[in-house]
């Protein structure tokens with residue numbers, strides 16, 4: 001009896017050892033990058049989500065870069081992942097979108113942003129949505145919006161100047177949210193019974209948190225927020241569909257017209273997911289960038305002085321100083337764009353960009369197996385001392401004479417390749433206009 005028990009015990013131990021061995025040494029038709037797959041099922045999930053307050057590369061990534069080099073393997077939330085901090089591999093990944101790699105985000109992201117959000121769509125549907133967004137936030141549309149952006153900044157700054165203190169991140173987030181919500185769905189926070197913005201509170205904490213959906217967790221709050229916001233957006237869309245407006249004036253009008261067309265590929269669910277992503281992406285990212293820019297300028301008087309001079313010169317050159325900002329003036333803000341680039345380099349608002357390998361891929365002696373997730377890590381590129389001298393220093397002058405309009409091997413704050421951020425110019429307009437209003441009217 002005892003020997004049968006011992007045999008079963010030994011057999012179980014063998015199975016467990018075999019399982020652990022296979023987990024730690026995944027199959028691959030080549031040579032996997034170095035790294036650890038952690039414990040079975042759990043992988044390195046706990047280490048990955050460990051909170052940190054550093055403005056440097058996250059300790060999870062930095063420690064592994066030092067141990068294994070710029071490309072390493074790990075396992076997070078039950079998935080094998082290749083982490084890339086290598087500028088060449090990152091660039092290659094962006095260029096190969098839809099061919100060797102494809103945009104892919106963990107289930108937790110798709111739960112929050114919707115299964116049919118623009119980041120998870122591919123091919124024809126993706127191109128269709130991208131065009132829709134570019135129409136909305138492209139230069140032609142922004143040219144018309146610049147006075148609205150200026151008015152919003154001026155109104156808020158005036159209001160804040162009468163207060164003893166302002167929580168900048170929250171206040172700028174509300175400012176941008178109101179502006180975007182107005183453009184997308186003609187939502188007016190001041191005259192609305194329900195508070196749409198409230199559903200988006202604490203969203204970013206939930207997004208980068210351990211994905212357990214139980215009451216009290218940041219992830220749970222985030223999912224609840226999504227449910228509430230989606231319900232509101234759906235109700236608004238239905239109300240509008242019942243009473244379509246004659247003149248197209250916001251994104252909802254455009255969507256309603258599209259949905260009425262017989263040959264359209266757009267569905268209500270896709271339009272609502274897109275609306276949700278745009279609202280989130282616009283206010284949460286840009287408010288962080290504006291807040292950090294203000295802090296950095298406050299801490300760097302020389303940069304603040306040069307910025308102020310640039311903006312005062314713009315006003316001096318005007319026929320009438322009381323006129324509002326023009327697109328031409330915006331485009332002439334050379335030093336401002338250097339400040340913006342330097343701020344988003346340091347802010348690393350998007351700390352990870354995810355893709356999936358569609359085939360086995362060999363790169364610099366490593367193999368990335370088909371089906372594995374790939375995590376591009378922009379902070380590792382932006383804070384690389386070989387490319388940026390004293391990388392943690394705020395130095396807008398380092399961008400002097402550098403082409404800063406797109407992505408490159410060493411700058412990917414807005415992503416790169418086909419999926420380059422469609423809101424880049426919108427962000428820049430908001431930041432530039434806000435800084436213009438701030439430095440020309442306030443101290």
Ligand code: HEM
Pocket residue numbers: 103118119130133137277278281282283285286289344349350353354412413414415416418419420421422423424426427
């Ligand atoms: C500081 C501000 C911003 C930063 C740092 C930022 C960053 C990024 C990054 C890194 C990506 C690439 C994601 C990927 O490749 O998977 C991206 C994509 C995207 N961004 Fe932004 N973004 C910002 C502002 C905005 C704004 C204001 C909007 C909306 C108007 C927006 C809408 C989007 C959308 C819709 C995509 C998906 C594009 C696609 O899949 O082709 N972003 N953004």
